[in-house]
Amino acid sequence: MTTADDTRLAMQGTIEALTTGDGSEPVVVNLGPQHPSTHGVFRLKVTLDGEIVQDAEMRIGYLHRSMEKLAEERTYTQNIPFTDRIDYLAAMSNNLAYCLAAEELLGVEVPPRANAIRVMFAELQRVASHAMANGTFINDCGAWHTPLFHMFRDRERVLDMFEMTCGARLTTNYMRIGGVAFDLPDELLPTLEQFLADMPENIANYEALLLENEILHARARGIGVISPEMAINSSLSGPVLRATGVPWDLRKANPYCGYEDYEFDVPVGEQGDCFDRFLVRMAEVKESLRILRQVVDNLPDGPWLADVPLHARPEPGESYARVESPRGELGFYLVSDGGPAPYRFHCRPPSLINLSALKEMSIGGTLADAIVTLGSIDIVVGEIDR
Amino acid sequence: MTDPAGLVSVLGSTLGAWYDFRDLNNLQRLITEWIADWGPDWLASIIAGVLGTLGILGVIGPTLLILIWVERKVIARFQQRYGPNRVGPKGLLQPVADAVKLILKEQLAPRAADKLIFFLPPVLIFVPGVLIWGVLPFGPRMSVADLNVGVLFLLAVSGTTVLVIFMAGWSSNNKYALFGAMRAVAMSISYEVPMVLALLTLVVFSGTMSINGIVQWQQQEDVIFILLFPLSAIAFFFAASAELNRTPADISEAESEIVAGYHTEYSGMRFGLFYAVELGNTLVVSAFIATFFLGGWWLWGLDQWVPSWIILLVKTGAVYFLLIWTRGTLPRLRVDQLMGFCWKALVPATLLFVVVAFVERTLLISEGWDTTVALPVMAVINIALTLGAIVLFARVSRPAPLRRPARIRMAGAQIGGLRAARQVASRTEEPQLQVGGD
């Protein structure tokens, strides 16, 4: 062995000792279940080499309430409140997806006014949910709650409208099989008009505050990148998928509740990083407002609930209905054996499945990047665990 | 001393000729002189020191309570909230209620903590926090210790805080705390350098290391240092906010990452002490920024009319508001970005300005240039240099992902998978939204 080889090996040894370390070992840190940035009881176990994430593993189940088993004991109508509690930040979307699945099973025709109301509340829910998602995302980037509180102001107004209509703000239990539970109250439409009039200015304010913020760019650009191929293969959906550039939106691809009658566009990103997810959500809020404008202008009259027996017994069969919830593709798979309760009740939770690629997105970045990535995926733990 | 303020002279004649409202130091001097008349010299110095300390603590304590309220109210206004408004008039007693709550709370210590080292930091952290106030000049003769190496003292004392923080983080036996402490140490060591360099420009230019001397230099030359060395001021402001763990540099307490950093395990009043010292340090740093760069107790002759310490407090408040403002607006930088910013941007830039200061000082002294003409010219040159440095840094330092703009396109009729994605991406029309990029 030559001297040069000796030197090289010695150098290599030193470098190894410095990087992987003799006697040093990676640190395992639990982020969660109670942690300011996990948005609920979610535990991310990261293995760190210094600040660099070597491995990220999620431990979930802290909020598991066995909804799917419970739902097998209750009638189709009684199951609607469960769906609120699956994704409590988008209760209306969950109500809607479940009711669509049940209606498909029962063969119920929904009156046009009910469809318009459903679209209205699904889009309001999207505005509220994206406000929450973007606000907490900026918080995860380290802002001191300022954008969050500004966006919460909009969300509050949406929740006020929910309360006005169905008496509940979060777990709305508003949709019914065959329509919606109540007609719109008289004061809703003026409130909504005012909301639609105020929102453009608010959004302009957020954009002025956030879009060109260099620190936000530095924190979110090129972080948590995922390619479109990998995103599709990982079954990602919603803004996480669209941020990679894949224009897949069930409201366009498989219109339900008459979405085909409304004019709106599907924003897609380019890089598939955290910042694109944030931008896609910002753009989607604007599109939601466009849809809301059209719904308000073309609200049909008529009944808001089809005549469906409370203890409906569908024919044996199965149905799989999906909606574009704020978090992505939300599906309900129902199997009926002819009884009054579903034989099988399964929810396809976008929050859980969007986490499929979390490990791939986080490894190699820093701890702070993993937090930002998790925030940009926008999870709701109630939906992950069910 | 001639007294231009009529009211003050009336008051002065009423209370006795020795009493000048504008300079509280007179009061203390009188007391010490009176003691020196009958007592030994050492007693007078001790009593003078105790009086000064009590005076400072008496000012800081209530000011801190008010500042907590101010900060919460201001942040609340940024966030479209009301802020505290329940306890006392306008919520003014909220900090008192908080303090009472913290004192009554149980103080927990992790079983596996290193007990002695765990108990010490909340106490020890007070020492530099209070010592720093000693060299702050509230007026021409109003500082507890007008050291001729005041700048050195300031840097030395403020540098010890990090040791206490590391003790707290290490002894907690908590990974979040350890991470916070490690980050605090790394950041503190890094940001000391631009801080020292920023102050070095002033020391070089004014030719004194006495803090009061620096203020008096500004008074003599009728100029404040932020006009002469804006980049040093910016660097000092950023370095100080990093040392203070305030956003955008609060990585050692980054809430969304490591919960509360080094004081995660401290509860009750122990946490309260950390919090109080942090606020106190924020105040004292604002005061020093005001002193070094905004002229301290001097304000173009107004200090003849208004008590000098009130001028300093107003300037301090302005800087403090700026600190609250940045905190309320900006997200947090990542650890490596923060370090990179320090070593790649602040250190070279401040170093450049040290050289500039040397050159300009040499021109002033050896060439004997007229300061009334030379200083404005130098100010203009330095401001131009500062802007140039900032623009250059913004151009050069951007990492690759930021060089491309982020674009949002509308899918239009193309709905689908990869094929549709390619079609959307290959469209030539203007994207719906385009932000960032060079």
Place this chain on the structure above:
Amino acid sequence: MTSQYDATAAMEIVNADAPGAACVEDGVLYLEPSEVAGAVQTLRDSEESDLVFLSNLTAVDRELHFEVVYHLQSLDRNHLLQVKARVTDREDPALPSLTGVYHGAHLQEREVYDLFGIRFEGHPDLRRMFLWDGFPGYPLRKDFLQMPGQVRAGLPGFPHESEENAWPVPGSVPQRPQHPNDPQPEGDLVVSEEGEESS
């Protein structure tokens, strides 16, 4: 509008590659359990079917057998295909894993394993997801009426009523699972009769 992909066409695509791997019953494509991964990969890679997106993966307990249901979606062609596979062995149900075909099957297969007890062979990280290792039984099976072994969920009563109700039992390790100070358990937390401890 998303159309339903014709099951017969899908069967032809699959059987061209692996004869006998697929059959159609009542308009639903059923796959031979051993051939699931290969057949789904064929459907994914085929130009015609283009089922690149695993929309949903779940199971149904049909009492005599398990039915694993896959919803496969083509994004560009915008059609959906429902695929089923029957698992007849109730004692040790097993099926090839789809993780090699769809990365998105990872979590969904773990969920099915957790709640139905169907093993997915070839899954790189098949552990219980919502429930802890050692949880008795698989809740979504139809024969899971109550927890076996008289283990009841929750406490038998309020702790102050009786010593027996104290939790965790004195002498066991009163670890909070979430505290960063605690030693990191290798596996998940299990509830034994002594209370909570790490495996």
